Amino acid sequence: MNLAWKDVRRQKGRFALTAFGLGLLFAIVLAMGGIYRGLIEDATLLVDRMGADLWVVQRDTRGPFAERSTVPADLEDRLRVVPGVAETRRFSSAIIQRNHHNHSLRMNLVGLAWPWDRGEGLPLAEGRTLAQAHLEMIVDRSLGLALGERVHLGNDDYTVVGITKGLLGSGGDGVVCVNEADASAILAYQPSEALRLEREARVSRLAHTELDSPANEERLRGDEGILPALAPPPTNAILVKLIPGARVEAVQRTLAGWVEVTATSTEEQRQFLLQGVVEKSKRQIGLFRALLGVVSGIIVALIVFNMTAAKAHDIALLKLMGAKTGVVVGLILEQSMMLGGLGYAFAFVIAELSFQYWPRRVVVGFPEFAGVAVLVTVITLISSLAGIHRALKIPPTLVLAG
Amino acid sequence: MEPREEVVRADQLNKTYGSGHTAVRALRGASLVAHRGELVALLGPSGSGKSTLLTALGLLNLPEKGRIALAGQDVVVNGIAHGDLPSLRRSRIGFVFQKSNLIPFLTAQENVRVAFKINGQDGVGELRRSQELLDALGVGERSDHYPEQLSGGEQQRVAIARALAMAPPLILADEPTSALDSHRGREVMDLFKRVAHEHGAAIIVVTHDQRTLDLFDTVFEMEDGILAPARSAA
Ligand SMILES: Nc1ncnc2c1ncn2[C@@H]1O[C@H](COP(=O)(O)OP(=O)(O)OP(=O)(O)O)[C@@H](O)[C@H]1O
Numbered sequence: 001m002n003l004a005w006k007d008v009r010r011q012k013g014r015f016a017l018t019a020f021g022l023g024l025l026f027a028i029v030l031a032m033g034g035i036y037r038g039l040i041e042d043a044t045l046l047v048d049r050m051g052a053d054l055w056v057v058q059r060d061t062r063g064p065f066a067e068r069s070t071v072p073a074d075l076e077d078r079l080r081v082v083p084g085v086a087e088t089r090r091f092s093s094a095i096i097q098r099n100h101h102n103h104s105l106r107m108n109l110v111g112l113a114w115p116w117d118r119g120e121g122l123p124l125a126e127g128r129t130l131a132q133a134h135l136e137m138i139v140d141r142s143l144g145l146a147l148g149e150r151v152h153l154g155n156d157d158y159t160v161v162g163i164t165k166g167l168l169g170s171g172g173d174g175v176v177c178v179n180e181a182d183a184s185a186i187l188a189y190q191p192s193e194a195l196r197l198e199r200e201a202r203v204s205r206l207a208h209t210e211l212d213s214p215a216n217e218e219r220l221r222g223d224e225g226i227l228p229a230l231a232p233p234p235t236n237a238i239l240v241k242l243i244p245g246a247r248v249e250a251v252q253r254t255l256a257g258w259v260e261v262t263a264t265s266t267e268e269q270r271q272f273l274l275q276g277v278v279e280k281s282k283r284q285i286g287l288f289r290a291l292l293g294v295v296s297g298i299i300v301a302l303i304v305f306n307m308t309a310a311k312a313h314d315i316a317l318l319k320l321m322g323a324k325t326g327v328v329v330g331l332i333l334e335q336s337m338m339l340g341g342l343g344y345a346f347a348f349v350i351a352e353l354s355f356q357y358w359p360r361r362v363v364v365g366f367p368e369f370a371g372v373a374v375l376v377t378v379i380t381l382i383s384s385l386a387g388i389h390r391a392l393k394i395p396p397t398l399v400l401a402g
Numbered sequence: 403m404e405p406r407e408e409v410v411r412a413d414q415l416n417k418t419y420g421s422g423h424t425a426v427r428a429l430r431g432a433s434l435v436a437h438r439g440e441l442v443a444l445l446g447p448s449g450s451g452k453s454t455l456l457t458a459l460g461l462l463n464l465p466e467k468g469r470i471a472l473a474g475q476d477v478v479v480n481g482i483a484h485g486d487l488p489s490l491r492r493s494r495i496g497f498v499f500q501k502s503n504l505i506p507f508l509t510a511q512e513n514v515r516v517a518f519k520i521n522g523q524d525g526v527g528e529l530r531r532s533q534e535l536l537d538a539l540g541v542g543e544r545s546d547h548y549p550e551q552l553s554g555g556e557q558q559r560v561a562i563a564r565a566l567a568m569a570p571p572l573i574l575a576d577e578p579t580s581a582l583d584s585h586r587g588r589e590v591m592d593l594f595k596r597v598a599h600e601h602g603a604a605i606i607v608v609t610h611d612q613r614t615l616d617l618f619d620t621v622f623e624m625e626d627g628i629l630a631p632a633r634s635a636a
């Protein structure tokens with residue numbers, strides 16, 4: 001006969017409701033850990049997925065994710081002849097937010113270096129990789145687009161041909177992959193009136209230089225591609241894959257002599273993201289977690305204390321009958337453990353059922369579950385002390401007082 | 403006639419509540435002896451110290467002067483405990499009070515089983531014994547009811563069943579019938595008489611009910627913390 005359980009049995013509804021409330025609280029503590037891990041995974045996902053050994057970016061920048069970086073597209077060809085380099089490809093990434101069917105679609109646009117890279121390395125869940133050089137896109141499921149759906153970007157309609165699962169940019173936005181040239185076109189797109197104004201502006205800027213000549217003026221009025229030196233630099237980074245056995249540091253040392261670029265390893269890229277993008281969120285979440293832990297502790301302590309106070313008469317009766325201290329302590333301890341255990345079980349179920357639908361990724365695995373289990377155990381044990389302290393002070397003669 | 407076995411003896415108990423000018427001398431040299439199978443009544447006006455004496459005999463408050471012995475063994479001498487009092491309470495003494503005797507979240511049968519449980523006995527044997535006790539006290543049918551589902555008389559029977567569980571040599575009852583009507587009250591006193599004789603327990607009952615005194619072997623009258631035998635066993 002377990003006294004703790006018998007008491008709980010008589011007030012199942014209240015007990016379950018209390019445990020459910022605690023469960024929600026524990027679930028949020030759990031989610032905090034999960035959001036933190038999700039943040040890290042999201043932030044570094046793209047870096048990991050691109051499968052590069054080196055990221056060659058604008059000199060002294062920490063691009064292309066942590067900050068803006070622009071490098072000339074022909075760098076791709078120059079890098080290809082560096083000893084130790086197996087493959088190079090252009091990479092551009094930018095956040096765009098556009099209206100699609102009357103709701104705002106926030107996307108992390110990534111350019112794939114067609115035809116070498118058609119998205120074979122992406123975590124494709126549905127559809128296929130890019131099959132033609134133009135107007136096809138692979139999107140992440142989180143964006144809610146369907147296969148075959150058309151999205152208007154820049155001057156064109158792009159068709160969704162493939163859907164990835166869990167491919168998010170460092171800000172947690174779904175990634176959209178298109179041909180690198182398409183990406184440039186989307187980012188550089190300006191309405192024709194804006195283009196006309198820009199051409200006029202160029203001509204007037206030209207007038208202040210010694211390059212001023214009718215021939216040059218004629219060129220400036222044409223397509224910007226005709227004058228690459230004046231066109232915006234077309235890509236954010238060049239991804240470099242090394243030949244097997246080549247050392248990252250050796251190639252980095254070679255590239256250190258190139259004045260216009262900086263070569264960072266994938267690990268360095270990860271660190272940029274973790275230190276820059278995630279650092280503050282991490283501290284914020286840590287603080288939140290600590291506060292929630294304390295709040296849970298206080299709440300559990302109050303509940304246990306009240307449960308004990310409500311049983312003061314019964315505890316006095318047990319003491320009067322000569323029950324050992326252990327019987328009374330056990331009653332309170334077991335009951336708080338039941339409360340904590342049931343609360344934790346609720347938290348577990350809430351996590352399993354709902355975390356996948358949270359707006360940001362919540363990654364909970366064994367370490368998170370185990371961590372919260374330890375927290376709940378510690379909280380319930382400490383909280384029981386409050387109840388036990390109360391119980392031990394109850395005089396057995398309280399029964400006689402009526 | 404062979405000497406009857408002594409269950410409890412109180413010698414010159416003195417108990418003062420509080421101190422200074424608020425001090426109340428509840429016991430002023432109260433003495434009493436109860437034997438196996440003896441049903442003892444404690445009478446007396448309100449505030450005369452009956453409950454104080456009973457809780458002293460129940461080892462719940464320790465009189466600062468005097469001596470309490472169980473089965474000839476000193477357990478409290480001048481306010482100092484000799485031995486493990488809670489252990490003596492759970493194995494040697496049964497308690498019945500006026501009301502709220504039972505644990506509300508336990509059924510009648512479980513309330514009886516608690517007495518075994520706190521003595522570390524919690525098996526099928528105890529379950530059966532609890533049911534037998536309830537049957538014997540006429541509340542066997544009510545064993546799965548919670549206290550709030552029982553009448554006052556039924557609750558007292560369950561409480562008596564619990565007091566009997568460990569077959570203690572001493573049972574202390576403080577106004578066990580005051581919440582009952584006179585008919586039910588007499589039934590409970592009848593039960594005590596039967597239990598005293600069948601189980602050989604010494605039962606000390608604080609009561610105000612003059613009409614049931616005929617059932618008692620010994621009647622003590624308490625006045626201002628002093629005990630006087632009103633009528634002794636024949
Ligand atoms: N805990 C206590 N603190 C202070 N005084 C107390 C305490 N308990 C009892 N007293 C006092 O001791 C005296 C005896 O009280 P006790 O309860 O033993 O009387 P009683 O004979 O049982 O009375 P009643 O018939 O009303 O139950 C009373 O004057 C009472 O006020």
Ligand SMILES: [Mg+2]
Pocket residue numbers: 452453454576
């Ligand atoms: Mg009294």
